[in-house]
Amino acid sequence: MTVKINADTSDGLKFVSDTSGAIDLQSNGTTKVSLDSSGNLEVNNGNFIIDKSSSPNLLFNVNGTEKGYIRQNANDLESNSASGNVLFRTGGTERARIDSSGILLVGTSSLIDSTKNSIGQFANVNGGRPALALGNLSGSTESNVIIFKNSNGEVGTINTSGSGTAYATSSDYRLKENVSYTFDATSRLKQLKPARFNFKADADTTLDGFLAHEVSSIVPEAVIGEKDGVQMQGIDQSKLVPLLVKTCQEQQTIIEDLQTRIQALES
Secondary structure, eight states, X not given: OEEEEETXXXXXEEEEOSSSSXXXXXXXXXXXXXXXXXXXXXXXXXXXXXXOSSOOXXXXXXXTEEEXXXXXXXXXXXXXXXXXXXEEEETXXXXXXXXXXXXXXXXXXXXXXXXXXXXXXXXXXXXTSOSOOOOOOXXXXXXXXXXXXXXXXXXXXXXXXXXXXXXXXXXXXXXXXXXXXXXXXXXXXXXXXXXXXXXXXXTTOOEEEOOHHHHTTTSGGGEESOXXXXXXXXXXXXXXXXXXXXXXXXXXXHHHHHHHHHHHHXX
């Protein structure tokens, strides 16, 4: 072990190991800091402790420029990248990241859809695996797996029990007004144009359904988006159920009236 003091140069104080061994700093005969020949620094047998009265920082600099830090702030542990992304890796492979705009990406290192201002995106890069799995591990107990809220409060849930899943939108009578049970459903239902088609991306699969823009003027609450807009239109076909039920009721009334007339004629 050699100690060199070069007061006349910029080298300053040097600790030089004459062999391939480590340079150790000891206290009371116990090694507290060890620098091995590979440049690995071990502090306190693997425990690196930063002790400060408030907000201790571990800074990461490159050529004198701060690139990030880990900070204990009150009861919170902060991790920050100065301008880039924060990456999470296992086995040398990236599994997730928070990009510089604050979007959480899991299973992908790039945005799945850059046109939507989402706060998180999940991707399945391996076939046969779900991109996102949500579970209720409380057995048969009914529980909300997802709750949807906006400024008006809760507006929907995805709920599971021991045997099934329910997709529910808000429907409590206390949320509604101007309730009417008298409206003509049959004439509106007759305007709908059920069709058979295939999607361009799946030419071999024929489906039954509707073209969204053809439904929008009849049951507008069932359609999302504008015809020929930037975002492709979508349809929630469950919104057609009330119209179907009311039409069945109207036709049942007609059927029962005709039955009464026929019985009267036969008698």
